[in-house]
Amino acid sequence: MEEKMIPKNTSISRFQAYFFIVQTQLGIGILSLPNAVQRIAKGDGWISSIIAGIAVQLTLIVYILLLRRYPNDTYPEIIQKVFGRFLGKFCNIFIFLYFILTGSLALKLFIICINLWLLPLTPIWIISMVILMACIYLTISELRVIARFFVLASFLIGLLLFLSLLTFNLPKDVQYILPIGSSGIKHIFLGSHKSLVSMLGFEGILFIYPFIQNREKGVFKTVTLSNLSITTIYTYFIFLCLISFAPAQLPMIRDPLLFLFEGLSYEMVDRIDLLFLSVWIVPMSTSVIAYLYFSVKSISKVKTYKKVIWINGVLIYCISILPMDEKKIDIFSKFVANLSYIVVFALPFILLCFSVLINKYKVSENT
Template sequence: MEEEMTENNHSITKFQLFFILIQSQIGVGLLSLPNVVGKTAKGDGWISTLIAGVAVQIMLVIYWLLLKRFPNLIYTEITQKILGRFVGKMLNLFIYMNFILVGGLAAILFIKIINLWLLPLTPGWMISLLILIPCIYLTISDLRVMARFFVLATSLILLLFFTSFLSWFTPKEIQYILPIGGSGLKNILMGSKNSLLSMLGFEGLLFIFPFIIQNKKGVLKTVSMANISITLFYTYFFFLTIISFSTDQLVQMREPVINLLRGISYKMIDRIDLMFLSIWIVPMSTSVIAYLFFASKSMNVEKKNYTKVVLMNGFIIFLITLIPHDDAIITQFNKYVSYLNYGIVFIIPTLLLILSFLFNKHERSESA
C-alpha cells in the first residue's frame, strides 16, 4: 500500500505535463533571446524561432517513438537497456553532467540578472542561496507537487504576455523586419541554432513520460501543443522587440524584453520593468528546479536516497554559481555546455531510437 501511494505521488496527468514542459523551457532565456538571435538573424529572427520550433517538434516525435518502445523507463535506464550496463552507465555520466551544468548555467544567468537589475549591492553567493534553497525544497517534494507549482507559475507567464500589450502604445516601426529574408539563409539558420538553445527543456519528456497516469496515446499531442505555444510565444516577443528597437539597438541590450517594459510609465505606476522582474523570479526558478530534477533522476538512485542526491546536486549547482560572473567566462561556459547539450538532447536519443530498431530492442522483448 505504501509503495502504491508513493507511486501515485510521483504520477502526473497530461494536463500537468503540458505546464511542466512550458515552465522547463521558459525562463532566463526569453529575456535575452532577441539580443542573442538578433546578432545573426537581425530582423529575420522571428523566422529563426519558427525554424527552431520545427526542430524541437521533430525531436519530440523521435522521443515519442523511443519512449513508446520503453514506456516504463526513463532516459538513463533506456541507455542501459540498449547499450548494455557498462556503456550505458558511462553515457549516463555525461547525461548527468549535462543536466547539472545546464542547471548551474541557468542559476548563474538568473543571479546575474537579479544582480544587474534589482540587487546590485547584494553578494552573488547570497542571491544563489536564496534561489537554490526553495528550488531544492520543491525538487525534494514529489513530482505531483512540482507539477502543481508549475501549473500555478504559468499564470505569471500569462501576466508577461498581457503586460506586453501595454508596449503597443509606444512607437513601432514595421520596417525593421523588412525585407523579409534579407539576412540570408545562413544567418537565419544560425539564429535558429541560438533560438534552439533558449528553448531547451523539452528533453524533460524523457524523464517524465513513465509517470503519466492517463492513456499515453494523447501524450504526443500534449507535448506538441506545448511546443507550439512556446514557439509562438518566443516568436511574438522577438517580433515585438524588433519593431520596437532597431537592429543596432537590439544587439546592444542584454535583456531587450525588460528594456521593452522599461519604456512604459504611468502616473500611478512607474518602472513596470522592475515590478515585472520581481514577479518573473518564479518562472526563472522553475528552470533551475526542472534541471535539478532531471539531474537527480538521471542518477537512477533508490527512492530512499533521492533526498540526499537532490541535496548533493543542489550543493554542486551552488558551487557552480560561485564562478566569477565575468561576461567572457560565462560566454565560454555557455559555449561548452551548448556542445554537450547538442549531444545529449539531439544526437544520443536519435541514435538510441535507430539502435532500438536495428537490434529489435523494446521493453516487451526484454520482459518476455
C-alpha cells in the same frame, strides 16, 4: 508487457505534463533572446525562432517513438537496456553532468539578472544561496507537487502577455524587419541555434513520461502543444522587440524585454520592468528546479533521492558563484550548447536506431 505500478503521489496528468514542459523551457532565456538572435539573423530573427520550433518538433517525434518502445521504463533504464550496463551507466553519468552544468548556467544567468536589475549591492553568493535553497526545498517533493507548482507559475505567462500588449502604445516600426529574408538563409539558420538553446527543457519528457497518466492516448499531442506554445511565445516576443528597437540599438541592449517594459509608465505605477522582474523570479526558478530534478533522476534511486538532491544542489551552487566575466559566461554557454546537441538531440536518436536494430535481431533470431 505488464505495467509497473506508479505511486499516486508521483503520477501527473497530461495537463500538468504540458505546463511542466512549458515552464522548463520558459524562463531567463526569453528576456535576452531577442538580443542574441538579432546579432546573427538581424530582422529575420523571428524566422529563426520558427525554424528552431520545427527542429524541436522533429526531436519530440524521435522521443515519443523511443519512449513507446519502453513505456514502463525510466530514461536511465532505457539507456542501460539498449547500451548495456557499463556503457549505459557511463551515458547516464554524462547526462547527469550535462544537467548539472545546464542548471548551473541557468542559475548563473538568473542571479546576474537579479543582481543587475534588482539587487546590485547584494553579493551574488547570497542571491544564489537563497534561490537555490527554495529550489531544493521544492525538488525534494514528489513529481506531482513540482508539477502543481509549475501549473500555478504558468499563470504568470498571462502577466507577461498583458504587459507586452501595453507596449504597443510605444513607437513601433515594421520597417526594421524588412525586407524579409534579407539576412540570408545561412544567418537565419545560425540564428535558430540561439533560439534552440533557449528552448531547451523539452527533453524533460524523457524523464516524466513513465509518470504521466493515460500516456498511451495523447502524450504526443501534449508535447506538440507545449512546443507550439513555446515557439509562438518566443517568436512573438522576438518580433515585438525587433519592431520596437532600431537594428543598431537592439544588439547593445542586454535584456530587451525588460528595457521595453521600462518604457511603460503610468500615474499610479512606475518602473513596471522591476515589478515584472520581481514576479518573473518564479518562472525563472522553475528551470533550475527542473534541471536539478533531471540531474537527480539521471543517477539516483528512490532511497537516495533526497540525499542526491542536496549533493547536486551544492554542485550547482559552487559552479554558479564562480567568478565569471561576460566573456567566460559566453564560453560556458557555448560549451553547454554544444553538449546539448549530444545529450538532447544525438543520444535519443542513436538509442532509437539501436533499439530498432536490436528488436529486428531478436525477431530474426526467433524465426
